[in-house]
Amino acid sequence: MIQVKINKSIIITLLVILSFSSYMGKLITANDALLASCVFISMIIPIATITDRNSINKKYIILILLAIAVTVFFSFFSRSYDEISGVLGILYILTPCIICYGVYKSKHEILISRVFFYSFFFYTIPFFISIGVSNPDGYNEILSGASRNIVGAIFILLSCFHIAVNIKVNNKYPFLVPLISFICCVMLFGRSGIIISFFILSLCALNIFNKKYTFFILLLVATIVLYYMIEIQEFIMTKTNFAMGSESPRSLMIKQYLTTTNLQGFIFGNDYYECCTEIIKYGVNPHNSFIMGHARYGISHTIIVICLLSYTFIKSRFLAVILLLVIFSRYFVDQIGLFSPLDFIIIYIVFCLPKNKQNTIIN
Numbered sequence: 001m002i003q004v005k006i007n008k009s010i011i012i013t014l015l016v017i018l019s020f021s022s023y024m025g026k027l028i029t030a031n032d033a034l035l036a037s038c039v040f041i042s043m044i045i046p047i048a049t050i051t052d053r054n055s056i057n058k059k060y061i062i063l064i065l066l067a068i069a070v071t072v073f074f075s076f077f078s079r080s081y082d083e084i085s086g087v088l089g090i091l092y093i094l095t096p097c098i099i100c101y102g103v104y105k106s107k108h109e110i111l112i113s114r115v116f117f118y119s120f121f122f123y124t125i126p127f128f129i130s131i132g133v134s135n136p137d138g139y140n141e142i143l144s145g146a147s148r149n150i151v152g153a154i155f156i157l158l159s160c161f162h163i164a165v166n167i168k169v170n171n172k173y174p175f176l177v178p179l180i181s182f183i184c185c186v187m188l189f190g191r192s193g194i195i196i197s198f199f200i201l202s203l204c205a206l207n208i209f210n211k212k213y214t215f216f217i218l219l220l221v222a223t224i225v226l227y228y229m230i231e232i233q234e235f236i237m238t239k240t241n242f243a244m245g246s247e248s249p250r251s252l253m254i255k256q257y258l259t260t261t262n263l264q265g266f267i268f269g270n271d272y273y274e275c276c277t278e279i280i281k282y283g284v285n286p287h288n289s290f291i292m293g294h295a296r297y298g299i300s301h302t303i304i305v306i307c308l309l310s311y312t313f314i315k316s317r318f319l320a321v322i323l324l325l326v327i328f329s330r331y332f333v334d335q336i337g338l339f340s341p342l343d344f345i346i347i348y349i350v351f352c353l354p355k356n357k358q359n360t361i362i363n
Contacts, residue, residue, distance in 0.1 A: 008048060009107045015045050016102040017115055019095075023341045024120065027154075030144035038341055042095045045102040060351070064097050067304055071339075074298040079271035080284075081296045089297065092339035099344035103165075104352055113165040117158040117177055121184070124151065128187055136189040152193030153330050154342075155181040159200055160323045161345040167319055168353055173207040192333045196326060203322065250287050250333055253278045257291050269295040289331035289338045305338065312350050320353040 022038035025031065071089040075081070103112055124142055131138040139148035159181040166174045178201040185193035253276060260275035272279050272286075272295065279286045286292050293301035305328075312324050327346060330336065337343045 012045060012048050012102050013106040013108045013112060015041055016099060016106055016112055019099055020116055027143050039091050039095050042098045045098050049105055068093050070300040071297045074300040075296060077268040078296050079269055095341045096344035096347055100347040103348060109165045110169055113162040117162055120154060121180060139188050148188045149190045149334055152185045152188045152190040153334055153336050155184050156196055156330050157342055157345050160327055164323055164349050164353055173204040175204050175208055178204045196330055249278055253286050268298040285335055287334055289336050292335045293338045308350055315354055316350060317353045317355055320349050323349050
């Protein structure tokens with residue numbers, strides 16, 4: 001009997017890793033067959049847990065079905081995307097929910113989070129070694145059809161997932177993964193990536209080290225920064241995206257989208273070709289997950305985001321609130337998720353870090 005449970009747990013773990021690996025392969029190669037593979041493998045996960053009497057909480061199933069029904073309905077009225085968005089909406093909501101469920105049921109959550117992060121990190125190492133700081137645009141080749149900002153975003157997402165898993169399982173903050181993530185984001189020369197990854201690293205450091213060590217580290221860092229202030233300032237203002245200043249095409253995209261929204265656009269989403277010349281100029285890519293979601297699914301997307309935030313504030317740990325806001329801040333400057341398979345990290349943070357450890361909606 002014990003042996004069966006162990007085998008089932010291993011099978012679920014392998015399915016979760018294979019599903020995630022397929023999606024990462026899709027991002028690396030732009031091969032849609034790998035996306036189909038990710039979806040197909042994830043659908044096997046619930047079958048692997050079919051022997052569990054209480055395998056899936058009915059509330060979790062109802063929330064998934066409700067989200068799918070609402071988004072599919074509104075997607076048919078989208079003014080910027082065709083009807084295929086409805087089908088993609090089903091897959092992009094269902095897949096991350098199942099992956100999150102598989103992670104939770106695997107009983108190897110820390111192992112999974114490590115495999116996810118370090119496999120992606122090891123893939124990027126040859127790029128960091130060969131490119132260094134000489135050619136920032138070279139990092140745009142890490143993922144097919146995606147900029148280095150998306151690479152930094154993935155490091156941040158996987159760091160948040162690793163932190164959430166460690167807090168849930170061991171109630172301890174990791175340090176190595178956030179440190180590696182911060183170093184990689186600096187190497188990638190992304191403005192938001194540097195700021196957010198440094199915040200994550202600081203959050204972990206302040207919870208790991210006692211006050212004496214924390215003060216010493218901050219004093220040491222401040223001394224080094226002051227000593228090399230001129231060199232650091234020149235590097236930041238010439239090599240990273242800070243060279244663009246606080247204003248950027250992204251802020252203009254947001255301004256155009258919001259200021260041209262009427263009642264119809266508010267409910268069903270705006271038409272890019274009517275409202276937003278800046279978005280059209282950048283290949284109809286709003287570089288903002290929330291704008292993309294609203295344009296594709298209308299007000300239903302905004303409602304889902306608000307519900308996730310509200311549930312986290314009411315039911316989840318304070319750390320979950322911080323991590324969710326960190327992820328949303330990254331989603332705000334790039335088209336990453338909401339909805340995509342990577343959203344399993346959001347679902348895990350929202351539903352698997354409850355204030356009451358016994359009260360988890362997934363199980």
